[in-house]
Amino acid sequence: DTEVTQTPKHLVMGMTNKKSLKCEQHMGHRAMYWYKQKAKKPPELMFVYSYEKLSINESVPSRFSPECPNSSLLNLHLHALQPEDSALYLCASSQDPWTLGTGPRTYEQYFGPGTRLTVT
Amino acid sequence: GEDVEQSLFLSVREGDSSVINCTYTDSSSTYLYWYKQEPGAGLQLLTYIFSNMDMKQDQRLTVLLNKKDKHLSLRIADTQTGDSAIYFCAERSLGGATNKLIFGTGTLLAVQP
Numbered sequence: 034d035t036e037v038t039q040t041p042k043h044l045v046m047g048m049t050n051k052k053s054l055k056c057e058q059h060m061g062h063r064a065m066y067w068y069k070q071k072a073k074k075p076p077e078l079m080f081v082y083s084y085e086k087l088s089i090n091e092s093v094p095s096r097f098s099p100e101c102p103n104s105s106l107l108n109l110h111l112h113a114l115q116p117e118d119s120a121l122y123l124c125a126s127s128q129d130p131w132t133l134g135t136g137p138r139t140y141e142q143y144f145g146p147g148t149r150l151t152v153t
Numbered sequence: 154g155e156d157v158e159q160s161l162f163l164s165v166r167e168g169d170s171s172v173i174n175c176t177y178t179d180s181s182s183t184y185l186y187w188y189k190q191e192p193g194a195g196l197q198l199l200t201y202i203f204s205n206m207d208m209k210q211d212q213r214l215t216v217l218l219n220k221k222d223k224h225l226s227l228r229i230a231d232t233q234t235g236d237s238a239i240y241f242c243a244e245r246s247l248g249g250a251t252n253k254l255i256f257g258t259g260t261l262l263a264v265q266p
Contacts, residue, residue, distance in 0.1 A: 037195075064252060075241055075256035076196065089253070123195055127252055140245065140252045141186060144196040 036060075037145035039124050045151045048114060054148045056107040056124030063129040065107040066142065067099060070121040082107060083129050114152045121147045157244050157257040164263045171232045173260045175225040175242035186243040186254070187216065187227045196241065199227070229262075237264045 037058045068076035081089035082101040098110040125142040188196040209216045215228040243254040
């Protein structure tokens, strides 16, 4: 099973709202990622969690707040967003690249279907 | 620095072969991936290749890697209308302790019936 699930599928929120995006995987992966994707563009990395700890923050504004409550779940809390934050938000997971092993490992990332966010 | 480039658009007829090209710049050992994204959907991992390989075949998909020119291609045999999508190549360097992917700009494949 290589499935990553995301909820909700669509979200419309006002600039004063607080909402959360959720992501779940049951592949035993210990690295999870949030990406933002604008139309006709490649995904842009926002955050990386490894073993439930934040390891990469790509200088994302503080109105985006990630949380990893356990190894299977990843949340993205949204507050006071701007219309330009409207995008497809993708979650991904992979084996953890810090795990020691023999030889190179692929650490391929598996993506969820995304949440289409519209900020009005 | 790392930069991954792709042609923006490819149109083929159903039943023909499609070849999507990608160039990358990282000179260290790396994994290279191909993802497919259908409209309104997430990214689906199609295949990957390690930089010490020249070719990898998986059913209708063939990946060719020219290390000297840092050129990667994805060939889809017997292209079907269901193959219409955006295809992203992505590079992951083994030089660092992260699993950060560098994505190409994406190629829109349009399959004409």
